[in-house]
Amino acid sequence: MRTSPAVISLALSSLLLSGCGGGEQEPTRETTNTPQATGQSPGQPTAQQTTAASPRPTSISETFEAYSAGAAAVTYDEEAVPAGSRVEVNTEAEDGGTAFTLRVSGLQPDRDYGAHVHTKPCGAAPDDSGPHYQNEEDPQQPSTDPKYANPDNEVWLDFTTDADGSAEVDTEVDWVPRQGEANSIVIHAEHTHTEPGHAGQAGDRLACVNVPF
Structure with a gap:
């Protein structure tokens, strides 16, 4: 049985077409923002998952002086906190909490002082620094309730000089x-009082230092 030239030509054309690009295409790969795709280690949060960073450590060293618009550390009582005396403050985040260190030099010797973190910057008047900072705010101000005015809910840094x-x-x-x-x-x-009605009180405000918490 003879195969006609037309049939042979049609078969050859089909073979040529299948060999020149009629095969299956490679599936398109979709890139996702996985740790492996972004170069991150497994378990490391992606940029979208990252929460706010821990607070930066604070470290300041200042000299007490009479109030001026640019003063970082102000004395309101130069007998108790002489102009030229020094203060250092360091803070560091620790396991979801905060560690505070206060150092002073040049104050009156062998004397008790109280110290607390306050809400506002230092001003021309002692009261300009506002009330104590409280993690859980007392709805009744000024706060003298030990439930709120205590060293767990506020930052107390009482000290005695050498x-x-x-x-x-x-x-x-x-x-x-x-x-x-x-x-x-x-x-x-x-030093700071702890009894009801006087909790958190520590007498006159002698000096103030601005701290960028």
Whole structure:
């Protein structure tokens, strides 16, 4: 049986077409934002998952002086906190909380002082620094209720100077100050009271230092 030239020609054309690109195409791969695709280690959060970073550590060293618009550390009582005396403040985030260290030098020797974190920056008047910063705010102000005015809900840094007028004190709380709501440390005339009706009180405000918490 003979195959006609037309049939042979049609068969050859079909073979040529299938060999020149009629095969299956490679499936398109879709890139996803997985740790492997972005070069991150497994379990590491992607950019969209990352939450706010921990607060930056704070470290300041200032000299007390009479108030001026640019003063970072202000003395309101130059007998108790002489102009030229020094203050250092360090903070560090620790396991969801915050560690605070306060160092002073050049103050009156062998004397008790109170110290707390306050809500506002230092001003021309002692009261300009506002109330104590509280993690859980007392709805009744000024706060003298031990439920709120205590060293777990506030930052207390009471100290007693040595014979040279120097002291160092540290404390830790299990929370982080809300950004922009804690702005200074105030040094008071006496150690902080704890009894109801007087809790949190520590006498006159002697000095203030601005701290960028």
